[in-house]
Every structure is written in structure tokens, then in C-alpha cells.
Amino acid sequence: MTQRRPLALLAVLAVVLGVAVQQGTFTPEPDAPGPLPPTEDSGLAIDVLTDQLDAPWAVAFLPDGRFLVTQRGGTLRLVDADGGLSAPLSGLPPVAAIGQGGLLDVALAPDFATTGALYFTFAEPGDGGLAGTALGTARLVDQRLEDARVVWRQEPKLPGGQHFGSRVVVARDGTLFVTTGERDHRAFAQSLAHTQGKVVRLAADGSPAAGNPFVADPLARPEIWSLGHRNIQGAALHPLTGELWLTEHGPQGGDEVNLSRAGRNYGWPVVCSGREYGGGPINEGLDWVPGVERSLHFWAPSIAPSGLTFVTADTFPRWKGSLLAGGLAGRVLVRLTLAGDWVVDEERLLTTLNQRIRDVREGPDGFLYVLTDGAHGQLLRLRPVQPPRR
Secondary structure, three states: OOOOOOOOOOOOOOOOOOOOOOOOOOOOOOOOEEEEEEOOOOOEEEEEEEEHHHHOEEEEEEEOEEEEEEEEEOOEEEEOOOOOOOOOOOOOOOOOOOOOOOOOEEEEOHHHHOOEEEEEEEEOOOHOEEEEEEEEEEEOOEEEEEEEEEEEOOOOOOOOOOOOOOEEEEEEOOEEEEOOOOOOOHHHHHOOOOOOOOOEEEEOOEOOOOOOOOOOOOOOOEEEEEEOOOOEEEEEOOOOOEEEEEEEOOOOOEEEEEOOOOEOOOOOOOOOOOOOOOOOOOOOOOOOOOOOOOEEEEEEEOEEEEEEEEEEOOOOHHOOOEEEEEEEOOEEEEEEEEEEOOOEEEEEOOOOOOEEEEEEEOOOOOOEEEOOOOOEEEEEEEEEOOOOOO
């Protein structure tokens, strides 16, 4: 399990680029919206709010009870409480919907109720087919976005469609954590001169946040918070500590749960529990070296984790304090039982649903909401099966 070690930054390793696997789109047969039969998974009932989403990526909850859903192809939709679906909202900047890239995460600003401000992450196109992860902000006005602008972007933009990340999480102090992938350029994950394969911490205007760990290093990007990540597609704040927990895609058997702390190095590609897609160890097959944080949990075989949330409400009393992670390749929702910073147990849910789980969030009503990936993507509400009346 996790061992706390002093950080000793590793030299950037020249690593031969590996072969990334495109996350293919699974197209389920369309189901009529409505309740599904209870699953065998811990007495869950599932309500299908809509099954008409096109490769949905993230969901956020509006104060009026509607849902804001990103679609990877570059569109943002509103979903009513009864499942009604809006036309795509206008006002987004151009999005590079290539490979794993597209319109990704969305999060409401703390003052959304009065300003309508929100944040979104996306693959931003560049010249000659290049692209990079970017953070945008806008205001939601009726059914359109106004004043959309990019406040932070990866530089340089790179070719290819792999490993964009990306989640955006608003911290308790109002700063923003943005997670990125290394864009299949492995050595960049260890380079403080690049923001690929990092967690960056930003002020609300997109500038580097005060107190970041590398601001005094003239050779480092001042927005970097932690490094050595491969492709982070799950991020959530711990409800008690406020610390940032992550799930990230590894190669075969290398998916990880990590706790992102200031200045820490999480090892990719120096150490990895997974193996190359063509066979053989990553680097020299090392699972730890001094100066690198051990993962809190890993999956072998891979589940391709995407989406992450803590259970804080009393709606699911047995699950309170658990961490829920979606699985794409695993077609599963995973519940992790925690004891402090330790992962002590794992339970697999929604196995009979057999859907690629792209996002999972706890709603303000205490229920859990899940997005399934695909051309007929679903927004699902999970609730406990009510005990029979006596």
C-alpha cells in the first residue's frame, strides 16, 4: 500500500513511445427511458433519464434540477428532470473531436447561481491537425453560452488523438485542478517544462495558483501541482480532507488510484504495474523507485477508469465514505472502501448492465448519476430499492 517517501525529482527519461489503444465507442441497443429492473448489485434500482446522448463525457447538476451534459463530439446539452433533451447549446469554441479528444469535463463555478459561470475542458485544435488539452470558461444564459474563452492551454500542441485527460475540479479555496494526459509522449510526464501528464492548479482566471510547488523553479511550469501521470480521467475532492483523488489509465494492468499532493511524482513512465500492449514490461518492469509515490490501488486486468465521486449522503448508508469509479473496458462501476488514505476493499457494481461507464457523480438529491458511453449514451439515476411495505 501507500508509503510516504520524500520527493526526489527524477531526471527526465528518454523513453520509446508506446502504442496507445483507442477507446472505441460501444453502441448499445437503445432502451426506452424509464425504470430498469433492480440489479443484483446491492439492491440498486436504475432509472433511465435519457438514452439519446451521443458519446456523453461528463454531467453537472444545475440548481433548477436540470443536468448539463458534455458530448465528446463537441456539443453541450441540457437534460430536464423528466429526461427532455435540449438542442446543442451554442457558443462553444472549436473542439478537436479526434481519437480520445473532444469536449470533456464540465464544472459549475462557485458563483454559478448568480453569474451562470462554468468551466469546461476540451481538446483544442491547432494548426496542421495538432491538438492539446485546454480549459475554457463561459456563462450559461438560457440555452446558450456567452463570453466563452480559453483561460489555460497545453503548449506545445501535439499530433495524435491519445491521452488528453481531462477533469476539472473546483477546490475548496476556489482554485482549479485540471488533470491532463501525456498525449502519448511518455517523457513529457516527467518533464517540469511541460504540462502533459500533470495535474495543474490554477486561479479562477487560469493563471498559476499561488502556493504551487514549483513556482520558484525557473525551469518549471508554475501551474504544475503533481507530475508523472499517464491519462487522468477521474478526479474528486475528498469530502473531509479536501484533497484531490484521481483515477488514471495505465497500460495493461496499470490503471491506478492516486492521491495528488503538491510536488509529488507518480512515476509514469519510470515505474508502472502494467505491461506494454505488445507484451513486455514498461521501462524495466519497476514498480517503485525512491522519490515516486506508490499508487493506492491498481487494476489488473485494466478497467479503463473514467469518472470518480465520493459517497457523502445518507441515501446509501452502507456506502457512505466510499469512492466510486466508472470503468469503460471493464463495463463496471467500482466501489472502493477506504480507511483513511488506504483502499481496503473493492466491490463491482452494475455488472449485469454491461455498459461502458464514462462518468459517475453524486447528485444534490443524494442519488447517484451515471453516464454510459456510446452513440445511444444514457444518463442513469441509481437509487436504493425501497423495502417492501408491511
